[in-house]
Amino acid sequence: MTATIHTLPRKAEPSLAPMMALVAEGMNSVNAVILDRMQSRIPLIPTLAGHLIAGGGKRMRPMLTLASASLLGYGGSRHYKLAAAVEFIHTATLLHDDVVDGSDMRRGKKTANIVYGNPATVLVGDFLFSRSFELMVEDGSLKVLRILSNASAVISEGEVDQLVAQRQIETTEEMYLDIIAAKTAALFSAACRIAAVVAERDEADELALDSYGRNLGIAFQLADDAIDYDSEVAEMGKDQGDDFREGKMTLPVILAYARSDAEERKFWQEAIAGDRSSDEDLAHAIELIRRHDAVNATRERARMYAQRAIDAIAGFPASAAKVAMTEAALFAVARRF
Amino acid sequence: MTATIHTLPRKAEPSLAPMMALVAEGMNSVNAVILDRMQSRIPLIPTLAGHLIAGGGKRMRPMLTLASASLLGYGGSRHYKLAAAVEFIHTATLLHDDVVDGSDMRRGKKTANIVYGNPATVLVGDFLFSRSFELMVEDGSLKVLRILSNASAVISEGEVDQLVAQRQIETTEEMYLDIIAAKTAALFSAACRIAAVVAERDEADELALDSYGRNLGIAFQLADDAIDYDSEVAEMGKDQGDDFREGKMTLPVILAYARSDAEERKFWQEAIAGDRSSDEDLAHAIELIRRHDAVNATRERARMYAQRAIDAIAGFPASAAKVAMTEAALFAVARRF
Numbered sequence: 119m120t121a122t123i124h125t126l127p128r129k130a131e132p133s134l135a136p137m138m139a140l141v142a143e144g145m146n147s148v149n150a151v152i153l154d155r156m157q158s159r160i161p162l163i164p165t166l167a168g169h170l171i172a173g174g175g176k177r178m179r180p181m182l183t184l185a186s187a188s189l190l191g192y193g194g195s196r197h198y199k200l201a202a203a204v205e206f207i208h209t210a211t212l213l214h215d216d217v218v219d220g221s222d223m224r225r226g227k228k229t230a231n232i233v234y235g236n237p238a239t240v241l242v243g244d245f246l247f248s249r250s251f252e253l254m255v256e257d258g259s260l261k262v263l264r265i266l267s268n269a270s271a272v273i274s275e276g277e278v279d280q281l282v283a284q285r286q287i288e289t290t291e292e293m294y295l296d297i298i299a300a301k302t303a304a305l306f307s308a309a310c311r312i313a314a315v316v317a318e319r320d321e322a323d324e325l326a327l328d329s330y331g332r333n334l335g336i337a338f339q340l341a342d343d344a345i346d347y348d349s350e351v352a353e354m355g356k357d358q359g360d361d362f363r364e365g366k367m368t369l370p371v372i373l374a375y376a377r378s379d380a381e382e383r384k385f386w387q388e389a390i391a392g393d394r395s396s397d398e399d400l401a402h403a404i405e406l407i408r409r410h411d412a413v414n415a416t417r418e419r420a421r422m423y424a425q426r427a428i429d430a431i432a433g434f435p436a437s438a439a440k441v442a443m444t445e446a447a448l449f450a451v452a453r454r455f
Numbered sequence: 456m457t458a459t460i461h462t463l464p465r466k467a468e469p470s471l472a473p474m475m476a477l478v479a480e481g482m483n484s485v486n487a488v489i490l491d492r493m494q495s496r497i498p499l500i501p502t503l504a505g506h507l508i509a510g511g512g513k514r515m516r517p518m519l520t521l522a523s524a525s526l527l528g529y530g531g532s533r534h535y536k537l538a539a540a541v542e543f544i545h546t547a548t549l550l551h552d553d554v555v556d557g558s559d560m561r562r563g564k565k566t567a568n569i570v571y572g573n574p575a576t577v578l579v580g581d582f583l584f585s586r587s588f589e590l591m592v593e594d595g596s597l598k599v600l601r602i603l604s605n606a607s608a609v610i611s612e613g614e615v616d617q618l619v620a621q622r623q624i625e626t627t628e629e630m631y632l633d634i635i636a637a638k639t640a641a642l643f644s645a646a647c648r649i650a651a652v653v654a655e656r657d658e659a660d661e662l663a664l665d666s667y668g669r670n671l672g673i674a675f676q677l678a679d680d681a682i683d684y685d686s687e688v689a690e691m692g693k694d695q696g697d698d699f700r701e702g703k704m705t706l707p708v709i710l711a712y713a714r715s716d717a718e719e720r721k722f723w724q725e726a727i728a729g730d731r732s733s734d735e736d737l738a739h740a741i742e743l744i745r746r747h748d749a750v751n752a753t754r755e756r757a758r759m760y761a762q763r764a765i766d767a768i769a770g771f772p773a774s775a776a777k778v779a780m781t782e783a784a785l786f787a788v789a790r791r792f
Contacts (some may be wrong), residue, residue: 218574237555248607277578439508
């Protein structure tokens with residue numbers, strides 16, 4: 119007699135693949151706009167911008183504009199230019215971020231500020247920012263301009279807020295959520311919302327997509343912050359520790375600190391103040407965060423926001439876009455990169 | 456018998472006073488918008504922005520918007536918000552400029568980057584830039600948005616161009632004029648042109664004001680660059696030499712270099728390369744520029760552009776605004792500060 123061994127089918131990891139398939143053709147149009155409109159009579163501008171743009175980010179934000187348009191059944195082409203405008207705002211922000219943080223690596227490559235210097239990096243960020251507004255003006259929707267100019271102002275407020283909170287051990291979870299709502303989620307929500315404007319849908323659809331984007335953005339940033347202290351990721355030998363060395367109070371640290379005993383608190387106080395930044399200190403930080411389960415706790419919060427994002431679009435009819443956007447929210451939390 | 460001594464009445468120096476009187480009341484409204492809209496939930500933002508904004512620049516650009524509106528007999532109030540938007544773009548540019556140049560003094564005060572650091576200065580520049588677009592969106596004219604977003608892109612191109620030309624002794628007068636047309640004159644012309652849009656005047660009036668602003672901007676920048684090497688200004692003990700120490704190829708240097716003998720050329724090559732930056736070197740540079748009359752030659756060019764600005768508005772009927780704008784163009788060239 120032979121025993122039949124029943125194995126449960128292994129549930130596939132959530133993935134960005136459905137969204138990438140959904141928007142693949144549209145992204146070709148977006149990428150064409152990006153390449154065309156980063157040109158300038160000054161050759162250094164496309165060279166420097168291309169260094170980051172060609173560096174292969176996920177292009178999450180323009181994908182979200184396209185997926186949101188697809189969810190609404192929009193059949194036009196206005197959203198290509200606007201998705202490129204969103205990516206230009208994001209790129210400008212990354213260039214300035216790398217100057218602000220003094221970063222040397224991004225997406226496995228030397229950062230633009232290292233290769234081309236801070237001055238050129240600041241100025242090319244300004245150029246891309248201006249160019250994004252030119253693209254919006256060409257589209258001609260004041261509503262889109264309002265949404266994205268407001269998002270831009272909120273992003274810079276969030277960045278300043280984060281700068282002020284840097285190396286401040288007393289940063290609370292609420293303060294941290296305010297920061298990431300501004301610096302990350304504002305552009306995610308704007309990227310989704312403008313699709314409803316372009317598709318000429320009502321306020322309710324605008325707000326639904328705004329909510330999807332904002333909650334996805336928060337989930338995405340929480341997961342990002344978790345990855346930087348994830349002991350499993352550490353075992354994979356991936357680069358970690360940027361947040362640690364910069365003294366950023368992200369949620370894994372806030373939670374681990376809150377759950378610490380006196381000796382551990384002393385370590386965190388010294389580390390966030392900048393007095394402990396060696397590789398051994400980073401390894402100790404990752405160990406403390408593992409001990410207090412702070413990466414999982416951060417991912418738990420992220421899961422809640424991802425679920426909120428999924429619920430925000432629950433009212434839309436079933437479609438490939440809805441599946442893709444749901445998967446993207448689950449992926450945002452589950453990813454390890 | 457007594458001799459009657461006839462003295463010619465001394466011609467008054469051209470001054471900004473007529474323009475300041477013309478726009479004084481309007482500038483109160485503009486300043487109120489500026490103060491109101493630089494606020495943020497993040498206290499560092501108005502603190503840092505206020506450091507520069509309260510530092511007492513001439514506010515040339517918003518004054519030009521108001522004077523241009525007055526020239527056209529515009530009686531509304533839309534231009535206050537837009538003039539504030541123009542000043543925000545200018546302020547954002549100055550903040551980023553000071554980071555890019557590593558400047559330590561502006562308008563007799565320590566620069567924001569010295570007091571608050573480069574990171575916060577970059578980010579608050581971004582905030583003001585976003586805020587300026589929010590103000591334009593509130594006004595609601597796509598034409599104004601197009602003019603100012605284009606001007607912003609051109610400004611950053613000019614700034615990158617200048618950065619690339621820095622320490623390049625082979626920069627020509629034509630290359631230099633391209634740089635200042637972009638980095639300075641584009642915002643002057645936009646500041647004037649938007650008044651015609653707000654006043655709903657035709658294309659010809661838009662172009663006339665655009666030309667006035669652009670030529671005034673070039674004259675203004677040429678005079679600025681002359682002042683930095685003016686031996687008379689040097690005798691007044693004013694701060695000079697920023698352009699020299701930064702290796703900027705401005706017109707006084709370009710002209711002095713072109714008129715130099717072999718020994719003088721060697722000095723300039725070394726100085727622009729950054730190998731001669733002492734106070735003695737600066738004094739020698741000022742002496743060489745005096746010897747070749749390069750400050751006067753620069754001012755002569757500036758006079759031509761100022762005259763072109765004056766001619767651009769010749770077709771408008773006589774008014775206090777026309778007198779003020781004419782005087783302002785003469786002042787731009789004659790000033791020693």
